[in-house]
Amino acid sequence: MITASGITKTYKQRGNMLGARAVPALRGVDFTIEKGGAVTFIGESGCGKTTLGRIVAGLETYDSGDIVIDGTPMSSLKPRHRQPFFRRIQLIHQDPYSALNPTRTIHQTLAAPLALRAKQTGRGKAWMEERARELLALVGIDPGYVLPRYPHQLSGGMRQRVVIARALTVDPEVLVADESVSMIDVSLRLGVLALLKDLRERLDVSVLFITHDIATARYIGGDGELYVIYRGQVVESGPTERVISGPVHPYTQSLLSAIPVLHGVERPGPERVVPTEALNEAHSDTGCLFARRCPFRTDRCEAELPALVSDGEQAHACLHPQRRNVIPVEAVA
Ligand SMILES: Nc1ncnc2c1ncn2[C@@H]1O[C@H](COP(=O)(O)OP(=O)(O)OP(=O)(O)O)[C@@H](O)[C@H]1O
DSSP: OEEEEEEEEEEEEOOSTTOOEEEEEEEEEEEEEOTTOEEEEEOOTTSSHHHHHHHHTTSSOOSEEEEEETTEEGGGSOHHHHHHHHTTEEEEOSOTTTSSOTTSOHHHHHHHHHHHHHHHHTOOHHHHHHHHHHHHHHTTOOHHHHTTSOGGGSOHHHHHHHHHHHHHTTOOSEEEEEGGGOOSOHHHHHHHHHHHHHHHHHHOOEEEEEESOHHHHHHHHTTSEEEEEETTEEEEEEEHHHHHHSOOSHHHHHHHTTSSOOTTOOOSOOEEEOOOOOTTSSOOOSSOTTGGGOTTOOHHHHHOOOOOEESSSOEEOOSSOOSSOEEEGGGOO
C-alpha cells in the first residue's frame, strides 16, 4: 500500500527582471493506493498531474509531505535507499518512440532489467529467456517475432506493449500511466487502456492513472478512487462511480458535462463556468483557487481557501457544494 500525505511541490521558473517565479504545482495532495486498486487523477492541463505521477514513481522530488510505501516513509531514507521501494512503482512511458533505445533489440532491452531481477532472485539465464517470452505474451505480442527486432521495425502499438512488458520485468506493485503525455494515437490508446485493465485483473497490480478524460477514468478505474485536481489542489475525491454520478464541486461538474449522460444528477442548471484562464498568470492565491471561474462564488470564496471535507467516502473542497450541473462556457454553442 502506498500513502501520500500533504505532498507539495513548487517549481521555480525563470521569470522577468524581478527574478524567478514560484509555480505551485502541488498544494498538499493526499491519497492512498491499495494493493490491486485503481486511483485516477483527473484535471486539465497544468494542474500538476504529471508532476504527481513522477513524484510517486520516485522520478521527481517533493518539497514537503511524505510518501509511505508499505509502512516506510520515504523521508526517513537516504535517496539511494529509496530506490528498491520506488522500483515497485513503474511509470509507463507513454511515448513509445523515445522510451526504447533504438540501437537495442527487444531481446537486449528486456535482458538488462531481467538480469537484475535474476540476480535478486537467484535465477539463471534460462529463466530470463523464459520470462522475456512470458512477459511479451502477457502484453499480447508474439515473442518469436518481436525479440530479435529493433524498435523501428515494430508498429507503434507493439512498441507501446514492449514498454509495458519492460515495466513488468521488475514485478511492480503499481503501474503509473500518465495519459496526458501520451504520444500514441487514438486507436492504439484504446488498446493500451484495455491492456492496463486486463493486467490489473490478471496480475493484481495497482494502477495510478493520470488523465484529462473522464470517460477513460471511468473505463480503467471505475471500481477505484477518483481525484479531481485543480491548480495543484484536490478539489473532489471519492469512489469513481459515486463522484461521476454525484459530483458536488462545480469544477468536477464542468469536467463531467463533457460526457453525455449524468445519472442521478439534478439538473436545474446549467450554470456556466468561466473559460480556462492562463493558469500561471497573476492569480491571487487567497481564497478558493476556482473562485474566479465559478458561477456560484461569493465574497467568502474570495477570502477563504476551502479545505477538503469528507462525508467518509466522498470529499470536496467547496464552500458552496452544488447538486446541480454546470457546463464550461467553451461547450456552449
Ligand atoms: N520542470 C519544471 N520546471 C518549471 N515548472 C514546471 C516544471 N514542470 C512542470 N512545471 C509547471 O508546474 C505546473 C504543473 O505541471 P504538470 O506538468 O505537472 O501539469 P499537468 O497537469 O500534467 O499538465 P499536462 O496535462 O499539460 O501535462 C505547470 O504550471 C507547469 O508549467
